[in-house]
Amino acid sequence: MNKAELFQQIRKKESFLCVGLDTDIQKIPRNLLDTSDAIFAFNKEIIDATHDLAVAYKPNLAFYESMGVNGWNSLEKTVNYIRYKYPEIFIIADAKRGDIGNTSALYARAFFDTMDFDAVTVAPYMGEDSVKPFFTYVGKWVILLALTSNKGADDFQYVEEGGEKLFEKVIKKSQEWSNEDNMMYVVGATRAEMLSDIRKIAPNHFLLVPGVGAQGGSLAEVARYGMNSECGLLVNSSRQIIYASTGDDFAKKAREAALEVQKEMAELLKKYLK
Template structure:
């Protein structure tokens, strides 16, 4: 999906919600464990319930890999289901990959060619040749880690260099030499509050993928105040707050309610 199509979806549906599909078998309704493929059964119900209220889905690979081949089969089925049933939803593989050039090329092939997903999260530590192979695909996106939502973001990302720039600013600036607002987004955690202003000084128009609203404590209003652009420029992710809204038979219904509540807040933000 290209930028124009994504922006159109956002304004047509009045939402910039991304639903994180982080499926943990210990947290899903226990009656689903009897299904042939509990992970897929859960995902399918969550997707059908939330699709009207979101523009993107973000399966987190860790939660599929940990169940071995069965987990990866459930991942593939989920992706297939999304692509055939909801072809206008943007799909982000949250995998935080990044390796030397020839290895990153293999990862790019996996996620952009084999699975044909829209975007992949990538870690910047290894620099240019670890990121560029992902930028060679048309209408595919790198979502580069910039300023993450966790406490550990303070360890290195906020280190100040000799030139006065913090590491995440250096990452943003360098990455502008590799990609552009049509093929690169950045992860900026909702928990970072006013730091969105520093991010927007360097990347005023790029899309930001924003985790950390909900379970991690970030505020949607603050994110929008400091991060929103004319064509929105935000994909705000919620995982646990939506998919585990209930652990009973009404899980899909409650997930829809949670997603709808966020969508309604987002509709207001889009009108400001």
């Protein structure tokens, strides 16, 4: 999926919502545990209930890797289901990979060839050769960790040298590797005011913004500081939507939660896009 196609989906759905499929076997409704694949059964219902409100889904791989082979099978079935049923949806592997070149090449093959994700999150702190292999796949996206929403981000990402913070250096340097047509940045919603500084460095890139909802980030603030002329935002919400209910009505409640977010997004798009 290219940038124009992604923006077309945003316009069509009046939404820049990414639903995080952080599916925890210990939190899903107990009745699903009787199915042959409880994780996939949960994901399928969430996807069916929210597909017209979301432009992207983002499975966090930790939730699947923690279950070993069964978890990987559930993940693969989830991706295949989206591809078959809702092919317009953008699918992100929240994997946070990054290693020496030949290892990164295999990670890229896993997520782009074997699993057919549209994008993968990558940690850039080993430098160019650890990221470059991901850029060799035409039509695929690399989403670099730039400024995260966790408390520990202060330990390194804000370290300043010569008037430049580390996360700013990462964004500037990475633009030598590729461009806004296949590279995005992760920027936490709890750091919304920093989005204006990031937009000075990367005005045209899409930003993947976690932290809205359960983590306390403000959607209005994210749009205020981070939206550009093509929206340029994918805002992720996970727990607020997929765990809106732990009962048999979980899919219905997930849709209601997603709809509430989508309605706010529609108003923000009208406000900021000409």
